[in-house]
Amino acid sequence: MPIRSPASRTGRPRSATADAAILAATRAALVELGWSKLTLGDVATRAGVAKTTLYRRWAGKNELVVDAVAELFDELELPDSGSLAADIEGVVLQFAAILARPEAKSGLMAVVTEATRDDALRSRIRASVVDRQKRLVVEGRSRAQERGELPPETDPAAASRTEDLIFDMVAGAVVHRTLVSGEPVDEEWVRGFTLVLLRGLAGETAHPAAG
Amino acid sequence: MPIRSPASRTGRPRSATADAAILAATRAALVELGWSKLTLGDVATRAGVAKTTLYRRWAGKNELVVDAVAELFDELELPDSGSLAADIEGVVLQFAAILARPEAKSGLMAVVTEATRDDALRSRIRASVVDRQKRLVVEGRSRAQERGELPPETDPAAASRTEDLIFDMVAGAVVHRTLVSGEPVDEEWVRGFTLVLLRGLAGETAHPAAG
DNA sequence: GGCATTACGCTACGACTCGTAGCGAAAGCC
DNA sequence: GGCTTTCGCTACGAGTCGTAGCGTAATGCC
Numbered sequence: 001m002p003i004r005s006p007a008s009r010t011g012r013p014r015s016a017t018a019d020a021a022i023l024a025a026t027r028a029a030l031v032e033l034g035w036s037k038l039t040l041g042d043v044a045t046r047a048g049v050a051k052t053t054l055y056r057r058w059a060g061k062n063e064l065v066v067d068a069v070a071e072l073f074d075e076l077e078l079p080d081s082g083s084l085a086a087d088i089e090g091v092v093l094q095f096a097a098i099l100a101r102p103e104a105k106s107g108l109m110a111v112v113t114e115a116t117r118d119d120a121l122r123s124r125i126r127a128s129v130v131d132r133q134k135r136l137v138v139e140g141r142s143r144a145q146e147r148g149e150l151p152p153e154t155d156p157a158a159a160s161r162t163e164d165l166i167f168d169m170v171a172g173a174v175v176h177r178t179l180v181s182g183e184p185v186d187e188e189w190v191r192g193f194t195l196v197l198l199r200g201l202a203g204e205t206a207h208p209a210a211g
Numbered sequence: 212m213p214i215r216s217p218a219s220r221t222g223r224p225r226s227a228t229a230d231a232a233i234l235a236a237t238r239a240a241l242v243e244l245g246w247s248k249l250t251l252g253d254v255a256t257r258a259g260v261a262k263t264t265l266y267r268r269w270a271g272k273n274e275l276v277v278d279a280v281a282e283l284f285d286e287l288e289l290p291d292s293g294s295l296a297a298d299i300e301g302v303v304l305q306f307a308a309i310l311a312r313p314e315a316k317s318g319l320m321a322v323v324t325e326a327t328r329d330d331a332l333r334s335r336i337r338a339s340v341v342d343r344q345k346r347l348v349v350e351g352r353s354r355a356q357e358r359g360e361l362p363p364e365t366d367p368a369a370a371s372r373t374e375d376l377i378f379d380m381v382a383g384a385v386v387h388r389t390l391v392s393g394e395p396v397d398e399e400w401v402r403g404f405t406l407v408l409l410r411g412l413a414g415e416t417a418h419p420a421a422g
Numbered sequence: 423g424g425c426a427t428t429a430c431g432c433t434a435c436g437a438c439t440c441g442t443a444g445c446g447a448a449a450g451c452c
Numbered sequence: 453g454g455c456t457t458t459c460g461c462t463a464c465g466a467g468t469c470g471t472a473g474c475g476t477a478a479t480g481c482c
């Protein structure tokens with residue numbers, strides 16, 4: 001979401017097509033140039049707008065890229081496949097497909113890096129990207145508990161911690177595999193990952209390795 | 212490792228103290244300014260060397276920061292606690308402690324981001340940071356198999372895949388927890404994570420993808 | 423239609439960083 | 453001393469930043 005104008009109903013309205021063009025141009029520039037060489041002047045030229053228009057709507061490079069990348073996650077949906085394993089595999093493959101795109105790789109990780117020193121930026125990322133992913137975890141887990149595939153958790157604090165843990169394990173593994181290891185998240189990998197995760201969460205099918 | 216001079220035995224040798232000062236100054240600048248606002252001129256001033264000296268030794272900002280951050284991982288060691296769970300918890304806590312430092316957060320993630328468009332940089336990161344972490348996974352797993360805590364794996368290809376999976380799950384979860392979720396990797400979290408991971412791995416067969 | 427208000431495109435600007443070149447001096451090996 | 457390489461310093465063109473100013477375009481209100 002760009003910078004809000006002061007709630008005025010009068011005057012010339014902002015061009016909606018310009019917004020879309022700017023965000024698309026930002027993604028194109030991310031693909032071609034990457035984060036560090038991306039300049040706002042270049043984005044403005046690609047989008048066919050003036051550089052000043054860009055600065056009127058976004059505070060800077062960080063906020064612009066967050067919005068441009070966030071749109072990529074609009075398509076993320078929880079499949080209703082009836083089995084928890086299939087649900088997880090479906091979500092992971094969707095997430096990996098988005099993350100495999102170069103504009104997602106360079107853009108998303110760059111703003112996450114910047115967010116380590118900028119709380120407002122972190123909130124922006126959380127609201128427009130992370131929470132959307134996390135909702136899939138919460139809903140998928142809830143469905144699995146209804147089906148008896150996962151043990152129920154009555155304590156809300158413990159349930160919240162478990163949700164956080166699952167989220168960090170799923171998203172973290174996919175991101176690390178893609179960006180650090182530089183290997184593809186293909187179906188074979190997803191099957192292995194899902195197997196380990198599910199066995200670990202179910203807690204019944206295998207005995208904990210205690211000595 | 213800085214740019215090598217052309218194997219010359221003669222002439223004035225490079226100052227070793229300058230190297231150390233530059234890397235320390237880089238970390239200090241990362242803490243104070245973060246990645247995006249870090250400039251090589253500023254680092255040179257902090258280190259008490261000329262900017263040109265910096266450019267003679269490192270190709271650019273990326274390579275310099277990789278070296279500066281890599282030194283942080285020198286202390287990483289595999290504890291010999293006798294139990295796999297304790298080994299994992301120890302390694303994870305060590306890794307998390309390093310990653311919690313601001314120079315590691317902003318520096319490491321930034322160069323990983325840049326590495327998405329630079330294969331040479333990716334190799335550099337792999338050699339000086341990632342492989343060192345991964346060796347802990349390989350060795351810890353090997354020990355656990357000798358103790359019977361994890362099932363052995365005869366097929367070397369499958370074993371390699373499993374190692375990759377474990378590595379991505381461990382490192383990915385810690386990184387995601389620290390950077391994206393922004394929550395601390397404390398002992399409580401580590402215990403929960405280790406429990407899930409170990410239960411998931413305990414039933415591992417030689418061909419987890421078969422089905 | 424006329425008016426107020428806001429967004430837009432364009433130009434220009436000082437400040438900053440970049441990466442490099444050139445110079446004289448310093449610090450080693452023979 | 454002579455040779456070689458590094459070092460500190462200065463200076464430079466090129467590029468980007470974020471902003472200001474101006475005239476114009478597009479809307480709501482009367």
